Amino acid sequence: MxxxxxxxxxxxxxxxxxxxxxxxxxxxxxxxxxxxxxxxxxxxxxxxxxxxxxxxxxxxxxxxxxxxxxxxxxxxxxxxxxxxxxxxxxxxxxxxxxxxxELILERVDIASLVRDVVQRWTEATAEEGRHRLELEAPPSLEVTADRQRVDQILVNLVGNAVKYSPHGGAVHLRLEERPGEVVFTVRDGGIGLAEDEIALVGREPFVRGRRAHGFAGVGVGLYLSRLVAERHGGRVEIESEGEDKGTTARLILPR
Ligand SMILES: Nc1ncnc2c1ncn2[C@@H]1O[C@H](COP(=O)(O)OP(=O)(O)OP(=O)(O)O)[C@@H](O)[C@H]1O
Ligand SMILES: [Mg+2]
CATH class of the missing domain: 1.10.287.130 (Signal transduction histidine kinase, dimerisation/phosphotransfer (DHp) domain)
Known part of the structure; x- marks a missing residue:
């Protein structure tokens, strides 16, 4: 040798x-x-x-x-x-x-922001009529955050859930309050992710799952969502039981 x-x-x-x-x-x-x-x-x-x-x-x-x-x-x-x-x-x-x-921080009612994003995605998917967006959220919930950037994270996470569940079905969305933080969860029943992919997606820009290549996208949404959440002192988590078993994305922000 x-x-x-x-x-x-x-x-x-x-x-x-x-x-x-x-x-x-x-x-x-x-x-x-x-x-x-x-x-x-x-x-x-x-x-x-x-x-x-x-x-x-x-x-x-x-x-x-x-x-x-x-x-x-x-x-x-x-x-x-x-x-x-x-x-x-x-x-x-x-x-x-x-x-x-740089973040522009203000008091933001994330419940109304979430409803607004869900409304936009409901309209965007209405024509194809495959998806059903189901939201559970309190009437209002305040956080200190950059409104536009949190909106961008919500749009990205809900957009991924819709995009990567090509056969449609229910997308479950939940906003809840926990001690010191708020949690927004998006659960889809789509193509899912293998364990090795979960560790990679969103960690670097332009990284996509093996089966994402048939779908539009460049692989920056999750990376940005993660970094922007971290700038807020929060985080983004991704879970999946495996391929074709759906995906759960979670945005956690301090209050
Ligand atoms: N809900 C989901 N179900 C299955 N795979 C997902 C889901 N969300 C993200 N992924 C995987 O994570 C990768 C990165 O997501 P990200 O949102 O950054 O990129 P993208 O959706 O491919 O492109 P874009 O930059 O347009 O958002 C995706 O390419 C896909 O492989
Ligand atoms: Mg995306």
């Missing part, structure tokens, strides 16, 4: 590391570009459709159908929201990387 002496320069190791970083960078760029490009196709076709409808209405060939106009505009809004979320997440990752994430 050949062994390298401690004094010999590990050039090939360095070259290998540089190559790996290059590869990761390329893969990252390709994923981000893909994720940004995906919403553009429906955006473009809806815009074309709207122009066609307007032209027909102008020529007096067909009256403008206000209901379908509204549906088209809702599609545009959804796709723009998706792109906005991705860019916001990426900016936050870069802020955290440069240690520039």
């Amino acid at each position: 050949q062994s390298r002496s401690a004094a010999s320069p590990p050039e090939s190791d360095l070259a290998e590391a540089v190559r790996r970083v290059e590869e990761e960078k390329e893969e990252f760029l390709s994923i981000v570009a893909h994720e940004l490009k995906t919403p553009l196709t429906p955006l473009k076709s809806v815009a074309q459709l709207l122009r066609l409808r307007l032209a027909r209405a102008r020529r007096g060939e067909r009256e403008l159908d206000l209901d379908s106009l509204e549906t088209n505009l809702a599609t545009i809004e959804r796709q723009v929201d998706r792109m906005d979320r991705l860019v916001t997440d990426l900016l936050e990752v870069s802020r955290i990387g440069r240690d520039r994430l």
Whole structure:
């Protein structure tokens, strides 16, 4: 067996590391570009459709159908929201990387924040009609937190539960008070995670589970949620009994 002496320069190791970083960078760029490009196709076709409808209405060939106009505009809004979320997440990752994430703390009624997020996800999933979001929460519950960033964590956790349960079903959400902290739990009956994956997801940006690759996403939501929760003195926990056995995500914040 050949062994390298401690004094010999590990050039090939360095070259290998540089190559790996290059590869990761390329893969990252390709994923981000893909994720940004995906919403553009429906955006473009809806815009074309709207122009066609307007032209027909102008020529007096067909009256403008206000209901379908509204549906088209809702599609545009959804796709723009998706792109906005991705860019916001990426900016936050870069802020955290440069240690520039500052919290704007205020008293926040997290119960009403949770209801608002659930309402948004209920609307977003209504069209497909597969998911049933079931919420248990007290009428109000105050914490000291950065409202926008907690909203972002809630959106990410509920979004994951919806996305990774492609067959739909119930998503159970519970907000509760414990001594000195509040706990928000999201439990889905989806694809679940294997034990080795639980230890990895959300620890580094761009890490995704083996079976996540067929789903949209770049692997930053959980990482950000975890770091932002920790900045608040809280934490995010992930549990799963295994593949296809659903996942439970928990956000714990001090009061
Ligand atoms: N509810 C869940 N069920 C199963 N796997 C999950 C769930 N939530 C997170 N994961 C796993 O953790 C990984 C990281 O989650 P994260 O939210 O950071 O990324 P993502 O959803 O893939 O992309 P995005 O950055 O758009 O949120 C996912 O890719 C997936 O493998
Ligand atoms: Mg996600």
